[in-house]
Amino acid sequence: MKNTSRLSELDWLRVILIFAVFLHHVCMPFNGDGWHVMNKDSSKLLDDIMVYFEQFRLPTLFFISGVGAVLLLSNVSAKQFILDKLVRLFVPLLVGVLLVVPPQSYIENISEMGSFWQELPMLALKFDTNHLWFIEFLIVFALFAIPINQFLASSSGKFVINKLRTLTDIRGGLFVLVALLIIIKVTFSLAFPSDDNKIENLSASTFYLFFFIAGMVFIQDRHIWLSLGEKRKEHLALLLVSTCVFYAYYYSPDLSEYLSLDVRWAIWWTVCCFVAWSAMLTLLGYAQVHLTQSPKWLRQCNELIYPFYIFHQTVIVVIAYFIISWPLSIPLKIGLLLMSSFTLTSAICFFMIKPFNQFRFLFGLKPIKQRPTSTTASFDAARRDNSSNKRA
Structure with a gap:
């Protein structure tokens, strides 16, 4: 199935999940979790x-990235x-x-x-990936x-794929893979007890790598x-x-x-693994059945979702710094932060990055191919005719 046409369900899920990440960060100043800026x-x-x-937001995104890697490698x-x-990931990471x-x-x-401009060189040279750790991974x-x-593609790999194919015919077969995910998560988390999302923290990187590899494996076989x-x-x-089960333990004494x-x-x-794996399977299944079309606006969103991700948290932090000081209720502050940060981030992507190839390169977008002007096209046509006449 590697040479399949574009999968519309993944286009939809990519946009929905990045927007969910955006909503998560909009709410962070108000959940008491000690973020960059916090409401009183x-x-x-x-x-x-x-x-x-x-x-399950980011695990599902890593699964989708694994699928994308296979589709690209097939071409x-x-x-x-x-x-x-390097061009579409490393350059935007460095700029970010x-x-x-x-x-x-x-x-x-x-x-x-x-002042910010005085501090910028020192802050930039810290090379802090912050929310861009996702790109680093x-x-x-x-x-x-x-x-x-x-x-x-080897015989050993095909053996693994065939075994997984057999699992799909068993009730709850694909969910059984959560056992492997649990072993990886618990083993590495006990060995590397850290909450940070750095690539060298194997409790995080191995967990997300499992989903990435799962995406690579699942897309190999149509069945x-x-x-x-x-x-x-x-x-x-x-x-x-x-x-x-998740909330029963979460609220347990x-x-x-x-x-x-x-x-x-x-x-x-x-x-947590139970929820992550079952939610991912569910989202992919319902998206596959119900999200079968990719309208033009969705394709455009898929193009701009990458710079949107890069900019969104910085925009949220800067705007939230002012909003949290206003004498308003939490729901009202969240609403204002949501609308203002979404508008500004979208404007940056649509008006600053999308039209200009220089910025498109810096933020991981393919260049816009310039169409020849009518004068240039006429000149090229005349030149071809002239060459034909000479050969004749």
């Missing part, structure tokens, strides 16, 4: 809702693939680290700093994608891919059960008297 008052209910959606050489990733991230660090420590995963894709849509109701039922800290964390990571 916070909402515990908001935090309880946000922690659930944290479990270009490994060398071209690496060049494409040097220019887009520093305002966030400045706002976070504004009381201890001078994709660069590293792209390097893994080439040997993984070669393995999947496996279509089973996502066929088993969507089954996966939805598993998601509902996983959700109940203090268990420290009965269970060690490591055991309690292991249970938490397990229920």
